[in-house]
């Protein structure tokens with residue numbers, strides 16, 4: 362990720378993406394992902410080779426008119442709207458950005474989870490130091506084949522956003538991932554959103570079918586972004602169950618790494634703005650009556666900075682994906 366000596370200048374009409382859960386975020390000289398008001402985000406093209414690799418991959422996915430593997434892949438990734446050139450220096454653009462569909466859009470109660478896929482999260486060109494640091498970050502990945510890198514949840518009990526930082530994610534284990542990780546993401550109050558879990562499983566199975574049929578690409582350190590809207594009227598949701606009390610006690614011990622975002626934070630300001638724009642006195646967003654904001658769930662593949670050409674099925678990704686599907690299905694069976 363590019364470093365800057367002073368606060369980076371952002372392209373006009375953009376601001377740091379308030380729902381960014383993982384990766385390099387705005388601040389400390391980084392730019393990160395930026396929100397644009399037209400329903401897109403700008404992702405800074407990182408220094409070579411990673412940034413160019415991701416740019417080339419998006420180009421390939423969206424330009425091809427004959428390759429069915431790529432045409433099919435389009436529905437599993439954010440829409441790509443080309444490259445934006447940022448501030449210039451002597452006529453040369455200093456920064457480039459990928460313009461991508463914003464997967465969170467204007468959700469009134471956004472819940473976002475970034476899951477990095479694969480047992481191996483380092484690419485074939487990684488240095489021994491990079492390999493060692495990747496392995497040390499989250500050893501249970503060898504069994505799980507996937508790992509959480511960040512999570513943000515609108516908690517309907519607290520009526521505010523709760524952020525689960527990278528330390529929360531790294532404290533998860535093979536044993537606790539199901540309930541304290543996946544379960545926690547889909548838990549609202551005392552309920553699991555089983556309707557949303559089922560929708561995610563269906564989508565992941567389509568992605569699995571794509572992976573089982575392609576031998577052109579190997580995805581290292583790529584993520585799945587899970588997104589849903591937490592409706593306030595939880596009782597309206599179908600197929601929701603109580604979480605156990607024992608679970609709540611366990612979660613209390615991880616409380617340090619869950620941060621209730623205060624109302625001054627960007628994301629809560631966004632939430633308040635949405636409430637003002639479209640709420641009735643019960644706190645329900647009125648724009649829900651006209652569009653499907655109230656029930657919204659999505660899964661997309663993101664982060665292609667380490668996608669490499671291949672001649673075999675991507676067993677590394679498939680292992681994690683099948684495990685993730687299995688784990689979500691066992692949540693459904695609870």
Ligand SMILES: Nc1ncnc2c1ncn2[C@@H]1O[C@H](COP(=O)(O)OP(=O)(O)OP(=O)(O)O)[C@@H](O)[C@H]1O
Pocket residue numbers: 362380381382383384385393394402404411439461462463464465473475511584586663664665666
């Ligand atoms: N299309 C999108 N819509 C909404 N949010 C997104 C989108 N793409 C990325 N994000 C948010 O930004 C975060 C980081 O994105 P991404 O993984 O692409 O970049 P990164 O991790 O900084 O890149 P790298 O891993 O190469 O450093 C995601 O976890 C997610 O919260």
Ligand SMILES: [Mg+2]
Pocket residue numbers: 383384584664
């Ligand atoms: Mg990432």
